[in-house]
Amino acid sequence: AQKVTQAQTEISVVEKEDVTLDCVYETRDTTYYLFWYKQPPSGELVFLIRRNSFDEQNEISGRYSWNFQKSTSSFNFTITASQVVDSAVYFCALSPPGGSNTGKLIFGQGTTLQVKP
Amino acid sequence: EADIYQTPRYLVIGTGKKITLECSQTMGHDKMYWYQQDPGMELHLIHYSYGVNSTEKGDLSSESTVSRIRTEHFPLTLESARPSHTSQYLCASSETGVLNTEAFFGQGTRLTVV
Numbered sequence: 254a255q256k257v258t259q260a261q262t263e264i265s266v267v268e269k270e271d272v273t274l275d276c277v278y279e280t281r282d283t284t285y286y287l288f289w290y291k292q293p294p295s296g297e298l299v300f301l302i303r304r305n306s307f308d309e310q311n312e313i314s315g316r317y318s319w320n321f322q323k324s325t326s327s328f329n330f331t332i333t334a335s336q337v338v339d340s341a342v343y344f345c346a347l348s349p350p351g352g353s354n355t356g357k358l359i360f361g362q363g364t365t366l367q368v369k370p
Numbered sequence: 371e372a373d374i375y376q377t378p379r380y381l382v383i384g385t386g387k388k389i390t391l392e393c394s395q396t397m398g399h400d401k402m403y404w405y406q407q408d409p410g411m412e413l414h415l416i417h418y419s420y421g422v423n424s425t426e427k428g429d430l431s432s433e434s435t436v437s438r439i440r441t442e443h444f445p446l447t448l449e450s451a452r453p454s455h456t457s458q459y460l461c462a463s464s465e466t467g468v469l470n471t472e473a474f475f476g477q478g479t480r481l482t483v484v
Contacts, residue, residue, distance in 0.1 A: 288472060290475075295477065296379075296458065296460075296477050296478040296480070297460075297475050297476060297477040297478060298460065298462075298475035299475075300472045300473075300474070303471075303472050342411055344413065356401050356402075356403045356418070356462050356463065356464035356473035357401075357403065357415060357418055357428075358413075358415070358473065359429075360412065360413040360414075362410070362411065362412050363411040363412065363413075365411075
């Protein structure tokens with residue numbers, strides 16, 4: 254069975270602090286995709302990153318970075334120098350076997366990030 | 371930029387009413403999805419479609435139904451709304467093909483049944 258666990262329900266930081274959101278997944282498949290989405294108060298899900306199971310390179314995009322470790326089934330997300338605009342709910346998600354259907358996702362429970370000025 | 375639209379954004383309706391939530395995308399995506407997001411924020415897939423005249427139920431059982439008569443349109447219908455249907459409903463679409471791009475989501479419909 255597939256499962257995604259985001260153990261941190263809520264995180265509160267002060268602006269400019271670094272923050273890491275944890276994501277642990279379970280799957281028996283060798284081919285899959287992992288995603289992070291951001292859900293601001295307006296409600297839509299905003300795509301942040303996609304990583305396939307064969308690519309374990311870490312990725313940096315501006316203040317965002319992602320650490321994919323297949324050995325521990327984790328795909329953690331770090332925001333450096335957080336800003337108030339980063340306040341949102343962040344979801345980690347896993348695609349089904351084969352990675353061919355990237356919209357049929359298993360989502361984690363979400364982590365609410367509050368960045369205080 | 372995502373071109374997927376949901377209407378209405380907010381809906382308050384009485385128990386027993388029939389409602390249809392609209393979802394349209396202009397990206398020509400074959401695959402479309404409906405997710406239900408409960409107050410605890412967790413998202414669950416309730417319906418999906420691989421193309422015209424194709425619909426499947428998702429992981430979470432739902433009393434709603436969907437149809438896919440046109441590629442761009444994927445409406446969700448509740449024949450008789452109940453308070454237990456109060457939730458946010460998010461529509462999404464994705465491409466078919468080797469590149470396997472991410473799913474694009476609409477802004478959601480927040481439904482309240484009183």
